[in-house]
Structures are given as C-alpha cells and as structure tokens.
Ligand SMILES: Nc1ncnc2c1ncn2[C@@H]1O[C@H](COP(=O)(O)OP(=O)(O)OP(=O)(O)O)[C@@H](O)[C@H]1O
C-alpha cells in the first residue's frame with residue numbers, strides 16, 4: 001500500500017518557542033486506511049492535526065511533512081487543500097440560511113453532475129438525499145444531522161485525506177455503529193482518514209494508530225496493538241479488555257494484555 005502522508009521528525013514548539021508541544025514525531029499513514037491518533041488530553045493531537053492541514057505550519061521548528069510524495073512542509077493551507085487535504089469539523093457550519101444542497105456544493109470544483117455528487121455525499125453519511133437537500137441549515141437540523149452534513153461537504157470535495165478532529169464532540173453526536181458504516185463508505189471512495197480522538201471506542205474503527213504521549217509519538221502499529229499500549233500507560237486495563245472484546249480482539253487475549261501492562265510496570 002502507498003504511503004499517503006509521512007511525518008519525519010516533526011517538532012512543534014509553542015508560539016513563544018519556550019516549550020515543545022510535539023516532539024520529534026515520525027509516522028506514516030497508508031493510503032486508503034483509517035489511521036487514528038490517540039492520546040490523553042493535551043498530548044498534542046490537535047496541534048498535530050492543524051499543522052498537517054497547514055493552519056499553523058510556521059510553527060514547525062524541525063522536521064518534514066510529505067503528502068503523496070510531495071514535501072508540503074512549507075506550503076500554505078490553500079496549497080495543501082489543492083493537493084487534497086481537508087480538515088472536517090474545523091468550524092461548525094454557521095452559514096445559516098443556506099440549503100444543505102447549496103452548502104455541500106460550495107466546495108465542489110467541477111460543477112458537472114452536481115445533483116449526483118451531492119446525493120452521493122449525503123448517502124455516504126447515511127442521510128437520505130431526498131429528505132435533506134432542501135432543508136435549511138439552521139437549528140432545525142439536529143446536532144448529529146449537522147455534523148453529518150458538514151462531513152458530507154468535506155466528502156463532496158473528494159479530498160485524498162480527511163482529517164477528523166473531535167472538537168465540539170463532533171464524533172459524540174453520531175452513534176458509533178453508524179460511524180463504522182460511514183467510515184467504510186468513505187474508504188470505498190478511496191479516501192484516507194486521519195482520525196484524531198481520545199475516545200478509544202471510536203478509535204476501534206481504525207486500521208492503524210499512533211499513540212501520542214506528552215508530545216511523543218511512542219508507537220505506530222495496527223490499531224488494537226496501539227490501543228493496548230494506550231490502556232497500559234493510562235492504567236485502563238478493564239476498559240481495554242472491554243473495548244478489544246467489542247472489536248473481536250482475537251489476538252489480543254489476556255496474556256498479551258498482561259504482558260504489555262507488565263512492561264509498563266502496572267502488573
Ligand atoms: N500557544 C500555546 N502555548 C502554550 N501551550 C500550548 C499552546 N498551544 C497548545 N498548547 C499546549 O499544548 C498541549 C497540546 O495541545 P493540543 O490541543 O494539541 O492537545 P490535544 O491532544 O488535542 O488535547 P485534547 O484531547 O484535549 O483535545 C496542551 O497542553 C496545550 O495546553
């Protein structure tokens with residue numbers, strides 16, 4: 001599988017340069033995968049997400065970011081967006097008064113077959129197009145519907161990479177089973193997802209993961225392996241067992257979990 005995004009020794013200091021938020025982080029995101037970045041509050045996840053999007057690229061003090069083989073380290077947000085990077089849920093859709101149809105079309109460059117494109121995007125987020133595209137974006141849409149419409153707008157742009165951070169509980173508003181289904185549909189459209197979360201249950205939909213711990217990327221691997229490490233470091237053994245059980249955690253039996261917990265000095 002191709003590598004779509006690569007971070008090489010990325011260090012991001014605070015604006016005043018006095019502290020390091022993200023420290024010498026390296027990992028790769030495979031094309032067509034769901035890659036979760038997990039870690040506790042304050043571990044640097046959002047900082048990393050915004051930096052990849054280019055919202056504060058100037059803050060990288062060391063390292064490189066490659067997208068689709070291109071060095072994007074010094075590119076602006078607009079240049080990165082053109083290459084196919086999109087950050088969903090960065091801002092809630094505040095364009096009250098627009099119809100869902102109009103809102104979703106805003107980001108679509110090629111205006112041919114607009115109707116079909118909007119329908120496809122709405123179906124991907126499990127909203128019936130006929131019921132929604134004439135709805136006005138206002139408070140009559142439920143929280144979850146709004147989040148889905150915002151995600152549909154990102155999907156309609158057909159980016160190569162969708163970065164999903166979880167501000168304002170964007171993820172919380174959509175039920176987990178639905179999420180699995182939506183993510184699989186996004187994957188089927190050949191998009192890669194970088195999922196930023198501290199909700200481990202949501203992370204379970206991921207193929208791969210990176211564990212951020214106080215600014216260090218301490219492990220990148222298949223998601224359940226990363227998850228066990230996270231639980232061990234956070235002292236969440238019972239939680240971990242439950243979450244892995246839900247995921248069918250065949251290879252992650254008690255013995256494996258015990259070993260990782262032992263390594264962390266927790267057993
Ligand atoms: N400008 C800044 N000056 C000082 N510290 C900052 C600055 N910006 C971010 N930080 C700190 O960097 C750390 C990482 O923040 P970030 O928002 O990336 O964490 P996060 O992993 O997304 O956390 P959460 O799970 O709560 O969303 C936090 O401790 C935050 O307080």
Ligand SMILES: [Mg+2]
Pocket residue numbers: 045046047165
């Ligand atoms: Mg955050």
